[in-house]
Amino acid sequence: MLIPDGFPGQRMLVLPRPRVREFQNQPGTAGLIVTDCGYFPRADLHGRRRTQPVGQAVVMACVDGSGWCETEAGRFPVNQGQVVVLPPRQPHAYGADTNNPWTLWWFHAASREVEDFLTAAGMTTENPVRRPRDLYPVVSLISEVVSWMERDTTTTSLNAAAGAAWHALTLLASERVRGDEGGDVIEHATAYLRAHIADRVTVPELAAMASLSTSHFSALFKRHVGYPVLQYQTMLRMSRARELLDTTSATVAAIAAEVGYPDSFYFARQFKKVHGMTAREYRDQHKG
Incomplete structure (x- = not known):
């Protein structure tokens, strides 16, 4: 059994979908919006299986423990220090390891630009796991995303969260994929x-x-x-x-x-x- 949330000490923000649509229709703010984000410590039994694709990219940084993710390309292990990037509009599944459940910082990001960026950067269903040489800058940026989303849902806060999310994605784009040759x-x-x-x-x-x-x-x-x-x-x-x-x-x-x-x-x-x-x-x- 996989459960989506409800872990002791968790932080979780979900932006109301009417506010998502409003933000995306504002001039100058359609480039990216963080729709969901959070922090799940030692997330025992955590996981999702989405057969109906969602319109957001899912980014999860594993700071402790381990887990797995699945795309149409297969099943991939996820270990401490690695980051999962699941493109939008693709079925996927993920979950914490039974014996050593992961601790995650995560966010969901939506926009056409995100989808195109992930494709151009090679962050695809065939290569969903990244291994940054230094996870700290990525986690720091996701923490910043969560802090801005916790603050309020004003355009100022959502823009700041979007900027931190873009920065995290660009850092991940510069890193090698799991097991990347050479x-x-x-x-x-x-x-x-x-x-x-x-x-x-x-x-x-x-x-x-x-x-x-x-x-x-x-x-x-x-x-x-x-x-x-x-x-x-x-x-x-x-x-x-x-x-x-x-x-x-x-x-x-x-x-x-x-x-x-x-x-x-x-x-x-x-x-x-x-x-x-x-x-x-x-x-x-x-x-x-």
Whole structure:
């Protein structure tokens, strides 16, 4: 038997659905709304089985104990330090472990933007469990969500809760999924590229450092980062070039060399391709 709530010491807020609809129809507030949130300590027998999908994403951070979740892709264990993200409009189930029930901070968030964001970030029914390197920032943000929702249901409070919820989702989007292949390898590779912006670093060299074939490494890199290796390297170099153009009086040729382009003409072509203007035109813009 699974029970949805009623645990000693729990905190739980459910926004009246008429207020949800009112908030979603207000100008400027349709991006995200937290509809439900709470804290369930040692939630023995806690769980839900939703065969009729709900319109909210469900986010649950397990700070102690363990449990499980199910989607159409299968059943997934959930351990201390992990976060479950269940997309909206999909049937799902979840529950606390019988012998070691979980303690959860959680919220439900609704909006079309949330659904699209989760899909783009890979937080899908196939990968519902995240494992943040540091759970504390995520839990702190969910705690902030709960505190704002406890305060009142004014637009100010709901906006503040929505901001904290968005922040939590963006942190989770930057983390690896449970059992994700090659996450540490790619983190090391991106850190190496950031530390060696001006150096000539090839894809085969990075793959060799990771003891992987070039093709396998390239595929992993694009899956984790979202861009091919050389395009990511160009992004890093152009970011540093913009910083130098904005904060120094160095010549374009000197900046080109500092960010890894000994051929200043090639740098000029790359800069214009990325920015739609020359480096000098960029420097002359009014910014800030």
